[in-house]
Amino acid sequence: MSTPPPLVGGPYLKQSPSVTAIMGLVMVALAPATLYGFYQFGWPAINLFVVTVASAWLCEAGVLKLTRQPLLPAVGDGSALLTGWLLAMTLPPWAPWWVGVMGSFFAIVLAKQVFGGLGQNLFNPAMVARVILLISFPVQMTYFVAPLPLGDLGAPGFLDGLAITFGFGVSGVDAVSSASILGHIKTELGQGVSWSTAFREAFEMRGMIFGTVPGSLGETSAPLLILGGMLLLGMRIITWHIPLAMMGTIAIMAGLFNVIDPLHYPDAWVHLLSGATVLGAFFIATDLVTSPSSPLGKIVFGVGCGALAYIIRTWGGYPEGIAFAVLIMNAATPLIDRYIKPRVYGRTTNGKPLEYGGGEK
Amino acid sequence: MGMMKLFRIRGGVHPQGRKSLSADQPIRDVPLPDLLHVPLQQHAGQPAEAVVKKGDLVLKGQVIAVGQGRISAPVHAPTSGTVVGLGRYTAPHPSGLPGRTITIRPDGKDAWADLPSPMDPFECEPGVIAKRVAESGIVGMGGAAFPSAVKLDLGRRFDLHTLIINGAECEPYLTCDDRLMREHPDEIVDGVRIMAHALGVERIVIAVEGNKPLAIRALAHASKDVSTIMIQEVPARYPMGSEKHLTQTLIGKETPARGLTAEIGVVVHNVATAMAVRDAVRFGRPLISRVVTVSGEGISNPGNFRTPIGTPVRHLIDHAGGLRGEPARLLLGGPMMGQPLADMKAPIVKGTNGILALADLPPTVAQNPCIRCASCVDACPCGLVPLEMSAAIRKEDMARATHLGLMDCIGCGSCAYVCPSSIPLVQYFNYAKGKITKQQRAEHKQMETKRLAEARTERMERVQREKREAMAQRKAAQTRTKPERSETQQDQDGEEVSA
Ligand code: SF4
Numbered sequence: 001m002s003t004p005p006p007l008v009g010g011p012y013l014k015q016s017p018s019v020t021a022i023m024g025l026v027m028v029a030l031a032p033a034t035l036y037g038f039y040q041f042g043w044p045a046i047n048l049f050v051v052t053v054a055s056a057w058l059c060e061a062g063v064l065k066l067t068r069q070p071l072l073p074a075v076g077d078g079s080a081l082l083t084g085w086l087l088a089m090t091l092p093p094w095a096p097w098w099v100g101v102m103g104s105f106f107a108i109v110l111a112k113q114v115f116g117g118l119g120q121n122l123f124n125p126a127m128v129a130r131v132i133l134l135i136s137f138p139v140q141m142t143y144f145v146a147p148l149p150l151g152d153l154g155a156p157g158f159l160d161g162l163a164i165t166f167g168f169g170v171s172g173v174d175a176v177s178s179a180s181i182l183g184h185i186k187t188e189l190g191q192g193v194s195w196s197t198a199f200r201e202a203f204e205m206r207g208m209i210f211g212t213v214p215g216s217l218g219e220t221s222a223p224l225l226i227l228g229g230m231l232l233l234g235m236r237i238i239t240w241h242i243p244l245a246m247m248g249t250i251a252i253m254a255g256l257f258n259v260i261d262p263l264h265y266p267d268a269w270v271h272l273l274s275g276a277t278v279l280g281a282f283f284i285a286t287d288l289v290t291s292p293s294s295p296l297g298k299i300v301f302g303v304g305c306g307a308l309a310y311i312i313r314t315w316g317g318y319p320e321g322i323a324f325a326v327l328i329m330n331a332a333t334p335l336i337d338r339y340i341k342p343r344v345y346g347r348t349t350n351g352k353p354l355e356y357g358g359g360e361k
Numbered sequence: 362m363g364m365m366k367l368f369r370i371r372g373g374v375h376p377q378g379r380k381s382l383s384a385d386q387p388i389r390d391v392p393l394p395d396l397l398h399v400p401l402q403q404h405a406g407q408p409a410e411a412v413v414k415k416g417d418l419v420l421k422g423q424v425i426a427v428g429q430g431r432i433s434a435p436v437h438a439p440t441s442g443t444v445v446g447l448g449r450y451t452a453p454h455p456s457g458l459p460g461r462t463i464t465i466r467p468d469g470k471d472a473w474a475d476l477p478s479p480m481d482p483f484e485c486e487p488g489v490i491a492k493r494v495a496e497s498g499i500v501g502m503g504g505a506a507f508p509s510a511v512k513l514d515l516g517r518r519f520d521l522h523t524l525i526i527n528g529a530e531c532e533p534y535l536t537c538d539d540r541l542m543r544e545h546p547d548e549i550v551d552g553v554r555i556m557a558h559a560l561g562v563e564r565i566v567i568a569v570e571g572n573k574p575l576a577i578r579a580l581a582h583a584s585k586d587v588s589t590i591m592i593q594e595v596p597a598r599y600p601m602g603s604e605k606h607l608t609q610t611l612i613g614k615e616t617p618a619r620g621l622t623a624e625i626g627v628v629v630h631n632v633a634t635a636m637a638v639r640d641a642v643r644f645g646r647p648l649i650s651r652v653v654t655v656s657g658e659g660i661s662n663p664g665n666f667r668t669p670i671g672t673p674v675r676h677l678i679d680h681a682g683g684l685r686g687e688p689a690r691l692l693l694g695g696p697m698m699g700q701p702l703a704d705m706k707a708p709i710v711k712g713t714n715g716i717l718a719l720a721d722l723p724p725t726v727a728q729n730p731c732i733r734c735a736s737c738v739d740a741c742p743c744g745l746v747p748l749e750m751s752a753a754i755r756k757e758d759m760a761r762a763t764h765l766g767l768m769d770c771i772g773c774g775s776c777a778y779v780c781p782s783s784i785p786l787v788q789y790f791n792y793a794k795g796k797i798t799k800q801q802r803a804e805h806k807q808m809e810t811k812r813l814a815e816a817r818t819e820r821m822e823r824v825q826r827e828k829r830e831a832m833a834q835r836k837a838a839q840t841r842t843k844p845e846r847s848e849t850q851q852d853q854d855g856e857e858v859s860a
């Protein structure tokens with residue numbers, strides 16, 4: 001495997017958050033939107049979250065155990081918990097427990113450990129899981145409910161929650177089953193209704209901003225997700241390149257088509273504030289392992305994610321395209337990294353030493 | 362104070378300064394140790410060659426070894442005394458391997474030799490100054506120890522416009538340059554002017570990091586009547602003291618890869634070097650001592666010490682109150698680019714700016730696999746992709762590492778400083794650079810052998826061919842009754858070539 005490089009080499013002073021600290025910070029950044037999701041969708045959402053995160057961790061430990069690798073530091077680095085967490089954020093909140101378990105299995109075993117573990121995976125594990133689930137279990141994965149905030153009359157209590165998530169007992173809750181915003185618009189457009197009519201009938205802009213709309217567990221509250229994103233930017237865990245490039249591209253494309261044909265193409269705000277756009281731009285596409293390493297490469301990656309997501313949403317078969325877009329761009333990342341590198345000091349972009357002419361007498 | 366427009370450099374890090382440990386300690390003299398071990402190789406280039414033998418009495422400032430070749434520097438006796446040894450002794454190098462060293466037992470008189478006569482620098486030819494600097498054994502005192510005279514002579518080869526004096530001192534802990542600037546600003550300004558005269562440049566920028574306001578103020582005061590000198594504050598950002606990056610910050614131009622700053626009209630010298638140049642020119646004093654910062658959490662009384670060259674590290678540390686417990690690591694130089702010190706017997710040399718005893722160390726083995734976070738890419742001041750270089754080196758793919766720019770890496774350690782997985786990136790790079798240099802040397806040798814062999818074969822073949830041709834011609838001459846004149850001419854030409 002690896003050769004022992006050690007010889008000597010500094011630095012003898014060092015300052016950086018550890019891998020565990022980075023994972024922890026991302027979780028802190030996710031917490032506000034997650035808690036809000038719990039509040040909106042109640043006990044079933046909490047159950048699903050716990051099941052998904054716990055099974056992600058167990059899958060990681062299980063694989064290490066089976067392949068006789070040391071459990072530490074891998075199980076302590078927080079990366080499996082974070083993957084489970086991100087996956088849970090993208091699931092329909094009232095999905096049954098086995099959706100979370102299978103998703104975690106796909107994410108950790110197929111998308112991460114098969115590739116060699118932390119840092120080796122080509123594809124974003126949470127997105128791999130989401131896409132497999134979506135294709136395999138389209139019914140469960142598109143069953144959204146209107147929010148029933150915790151403590152509201154008619155919201156599922158703890159036992160109801162268990163019944164919904166684990167399927168035993170009978171819940172006395174009448175959930176208003178509903179489509180997500182993008183799903184609803186897509187269906188209505190197919191039936192000849194203009195997007196704005198469809199949109200206005202079902203949702204309010206305010207609801208969309210504040211997340212009081214049906215949608216995935218942790219995707220509905222744009223302001224809280226942006227808050228978390230700002231924290232990541234401030235702590236220098238991520239850079240601005242991917243979020244800005246991705247959301248900017250979506251906004252520009254949506255704006256453009258909306259100007260061309262306002263009846264059929266939802267405006268930029270709908271695209272930016274609904275579905276997985278904000279979560280995707282700040283937390284998913286920016287995944288350290290599966291995104292390019294150079295600043296320019298990140299911009300290319302972000303633009304690609306945004307453009308593909310818009311194309312899939314608009315002309316593809318699925319109402320939501322973020323997960324597909326991110327996976328496609330993940331596949332392009334090695335290529336991006338190969339061809340887009342920072343310019344080396346004192347050299348041209350072609351790698352030739354700079355020349356100024358003159359100089360030497 | 363200057364108000365230049367500064368240019369941003371790529372990458373870099375903001376390490377904790379930890380300079381307060383020694384920044385307020387005035388420079389103090391170190392008493393002479395029992396023995397001084399003066400290495401013959403204290404500079405970049407060829408080692409000097411001893412001109413004294415065991416038993417010789419030497420006077421302070423006397424030449425004890427002369428430079429060899431174009432890039433080298435002579436060595437002088439740091440004090441008066443007897444040469445008691447001429448052999449190999451522990452060198453201040455991570456390997457701790459011995460190098461050729463002259464050992465002197467001081468006689469306590471500290472008696473000066475006859476020194477070269479003082480010069481009025483502004484009355485002499487620039488070349489004369491460079492010559493004096495060469496004879497005085499002055500080398501870059503910022504750490505690189507490149508012979509200063511060679512750099513003072515660049516005005517002859519390049520069109521220079523600016524002399525930059527490096528007072529950045531960007532390595533944590535180190536304060537020797539800071540103290541020098543605070544305590545001897547007038548001498549530094551004088552030295553700087555002498556250097557500018559030698560180089561034939563009119564514009565001088567003394568660059569100091571913003572974390573040394575007192576040094577900046579002292580220099581500004583000392584240079585207030587010198588219109589050619591500008592004291593410029595630069596951001597405290599590692600590696601600001603890297604010659605090429607400092608130049609870029611001030612001038613806005615990158616030095617071509619593998620090239621010299623002189624190619625863009627700039628020469629960079631360190632503040633301590635400027636002071637040494639002044640001593641050499643004005644007083645004929647060679648470089649026989651330097652200021653060394655002794656610091657770190659493992660030192661009882663950190664401080665800045667004017668230390669005779671050849672003083673054993675242990676003597677210096679004892680003078681700084683000794684060690685506080687067993688240090689986790691002893692270092693020569695700063696914590697970012699310094700070298701571990703294998704043995705406290707090793708002497709202080711011209712390029713030693715600091716001795717550090719660190720109480721705790723960051724992990725030296727990777728704590729996690731690379732998570733491709735790209736922090737190293739963002740931190741690299743040279744635009745490299747450390748994660749890919751280290752991955753290539755791990756696979757022993759040196760060709761790929763080279764292609765990725767390994768040889769453009771200045772070894773600053775910014776990448777490893779920020780790596781969340783604590784991957785020892787610089788260790789990988791040092792390992793690979795060593796390996797590649799060795800490989801290149803072997804290849805060079807192989808090519809040289811091949812070239813010689815080919816030349817020999819060719820020569821043999823030519824001799825054979827000529828013999829055959831001569832034979833054929835003789836035959837032809839015999840069969841022909843009267844050779845034509847032009848043919849004869851050709852024969853003669855042929856003869857000439859082979860001669
Ligand atoms: S050590 Fe080399 S690769 Fe690392 S930051 Fe410095 S120049 Fe870049």
Ligand code: SF4
Binds near residue numbers: 732736
């Ligand atoms: S900083 Fe360390 S973990 Fe991050 S990409 Fe570079 S080598 Fe990998």
